[in-house]
Amino acid sequence: MMAAVRVHVVDPSAFTPPYDHALCAALARAGVAVELFTSRFAYAAPPSADGFVVHDDAFYRWAAGAPGSRARRGAKLVQHVPDMLRYARAARGADVVHFQWLTVQPLDVHLLPRRRPLVLTAHDVLPREPRAGQLGAQRRLYERVDALVVHSEHGRERLVGELGLDPAKVHVIRHGAFDHLTRLAGEQPLPPELAAVTKPVVLCFGLLRPYKGIDVLLEAWRGIDDAELWIVGMPRMPLAPLQAAAPPGVRFVPRFVADGELPAYFRRAGLVVLPYREIDQSGVLFTALAFGRALLLSDVGGFPEVAATGAAELVAAGDPAALHAALTPLLGDPARRAALAAAAARAAAGPYAWDAVAARTLELYRVLAPGA
Secondary structure (H helix, E strand, C coil): CCCCCEEEEEECCCCCHHHHHHHHHHHHHCCCEEEEEECCCCCCCCCCCCCCEEECCCCCCCCCCCCCCHHHHHHHHHHHHHHHHHHHHHHHHCCEEEECCCCCHHHHHHHCCCCCCEEEECCCCCCCCCCCCHHHHHHHHHHHCCEEEECCHHHHHHHHHHCCCCHHHEEECCCCCCHHHHHCCCCCCCCHHHHCCCCCEEEEECCECHHHCHHHHHHHHCCCCCCEEEEECCECCCCHHHHHHCCCCEEEECCCCCCCCHHHHHHHCCEEEECCCCCCCCHHHHHHHHCCCCEEEECCCCHHHHHCCCCEEEECCCCHHHHHHHHHHHHCCHHHHHHHHHHHHHHHHCCCCHHHHHHHHHHHHHHHCCCC
């Protein structure tokens, strides 16, 4: 019998617990011996560990200040080097080390474990607003690892074309649909003021950041009065100007929404809109796929690759008039929305299923560690 590959999945800052846990659980189902090394998620309890071991005290055990504060960032930076060095010693127990995030690039390139195959998933393929020297540091970090995982052909083209990386080390492995969110015990209902809404609902969900095009969506919503637009998520930008500019029929839920609350928002939505100015792939998109929601996406990054499955319509990014022109017929065509929703459910169960993601990831691990 072939021995199980021993894999460490590493996300120092716990940036993507849903992704980390879904990947680890799928790898465990595939027979991989998986350990997740991370820190405590600051906003809510992470998903349950299904078949793998979690070390949530591997990084940043001293948490000063509020999540996202300057004090918290400073405390993490002080701990970063000793924690990375301590993890490098723990990495001796792995056949493959798979980092999800490495955000202190000038330091991390010198702190990675030695004598173990290293994989890095490029969730953010390149910095959106790079600081001086950041692109060079990112390239050196990418060159230091043995393999890079991206979630789209678009991401691969950027790394090969813009950074000049060796095409042989850049591997496209799809993001998985977060189907575990559809099976949660104890789902919470919508808040009463939202549960009382009778009109169709269009949902824009996730951290609120400038690149996500919320301003474009608000402008596009003008003149739409037969539905409501819900903008739901924790702000990472000044929100008051957006709220002041919002037309009628828009509701904001400006806070972190935990997993137990999340299903109610997606089940209520007849359409999920992601009007991003730029992106590679989005966890919100793969949440919407899992719930079988119709999607309207901007034509950026890897979004067209998802739309090619039939699960989404595309619209030009940054163009309120084009977005309005796409929203209006979709809202008036239940059959079209139903067709998009059915395609989304098929995509979630097929190419974007986590077991398919794990199988492709395990193939990569076995190439990197053929004796494991």
